[in-house]
Amino acid sequence: MKKIQETIDLNSLNQLRITVSEFQGKQRLDIRHFFRTDPTGEFVATKKGVNVSVDLIGKFRKALDKVFSRVEMAEDDEAMASLKCPKCGEPFGDGMNIDGEMAKCLACGHRWEYEL
Numbered sequence: 001m002k003k004i005q006e007t008i009d010l011n012s013l014n015q016l017r018i019t020v021s022e023f024q025g026k027q028r029l030d031i032r033h034f035f036r037t038d039p040t041g042e043f044v045a046t047k048k049g050v051n052v053s054v055d056l057i058g059k060f061r062k063a064l065d066k067v068f069s070r071v072e073m074a075e076d077d078e079a080m081a082s083l084k085c086p087k088c089g090e091p092f093g094d095g096m097n098i099d100g101e102m103a104k105c106l107a108c109g110h111r112w113e114y115e116l
């Protein structure tokens with residue numbers, strides 16, 4: 001199997017490389033930090049990374065999906081917490097109802113379409 005690689009540039013001196021390649025007849029997934037000491041030099045692999053059997057790719061993807069959806073939920077919660085009634089300024093919490101895209105202020109009864 002040919003080596004498959006994706007590179008994520010972090011800045012001019014640092015990269016993450018995600019590689020699937022064959023090692024001793026087995027496919028391995030390698031996620032590794034590469035760096036170079038000057039912007040014109042070659043990138044060098046560091047010890048920072050993981051190297052696992054390619055069988056774990058499915059588990060990796062599932063775990064990443066779970067983590068990212070939890071990050072998104074946490075961001076939504078934070079955005080919700082900062083919502084205020086545009087009419088009376090009542091903060092979200094006991095003072096508001098959310099129904100789909102509509103928010104209702106329980107303090108003044110104002111309804112409006114909110115965006116996170």
Ligand SMILES: [Zn+2]
Pocket residue numbers: 085086087088089090105106107108109110
């Ligand atoms: Zn209000």
